[in-house]
């Protein structure tokens with residue numbers, strides 16, 4: 001094939017390619033491909049204590065919003081708290097900190113006291129340093145044991161789902177301060 005032949009071939013190839021591209025949307029903002037799961041799913045169990053301090057000079061949870069009616073509500077309906085609560089290995093406040101639960105919880109029940117939790121449990125210890133779990137769901141805080149859904153995670157907990165079981169370990173009725181024992185079961189990759 002002569003030089004001209006090669007050039008003609010390349011040109012026609014280019015034209016065909018450009019025509020094909022012209023038919024698609026080069027600026028598409030979405031793309032999906034079939035993903036075949038290669039990694040095996042893992043299950044991780046965590047056990048820690050959550051320290052929620054609302055009283056004193058240095059509370060770990062503060063009231064950030066409420067409705068006019070909240071003060072009159074027996075369930076404090078409408079009160080929203082922002083928390084940065086330490087998570088520790090043992091129940092004592094001086095026990096080793098393994099992470100922090102940061103986010104919002106608010107009183108979402110009118111008839112029965114119940115919280116809606118939207119919190120990030122970020123871990124800072126061992127191989128889980130930098131990994132987090134996201135909890136979103138109802139917490140019937142006055143029940144001895146309650147379940148909260150794990151809806152996602154980051155780091156080693158990527159694509160996590162599972163359940164967090166909370167049990168009040170200690171509660172001061174006067175101040176509202178609490179220590180909650182957690183058993184978490186997370187399924188992730």
Ligand SMILES: *[C@@H]1O[C@H](CO)[C@@H](O)[C@H](O)[C@H]1NC(C)=O
Nearest residue numbers: 123124125126127128129130
């Ligand atoms: C966790 O990671 C941070 C940032 O990478 C680092 O500063 C810190 O020392 C680590 N903590 C532990 C306990 O490994």
Ligand SMILES: *[C@@H]1O[C@H](CO)[C@@H](O)[C@H](O)[C@H]1NC(C)=O
Nearest residue numbers: 047145165166167181182183
């Ligand atoms: C967590 O698991 C331990 C060991 O199985 C158990 O003794 C404890 O009662 C559980 N606590 C909660 C809050 O489920």
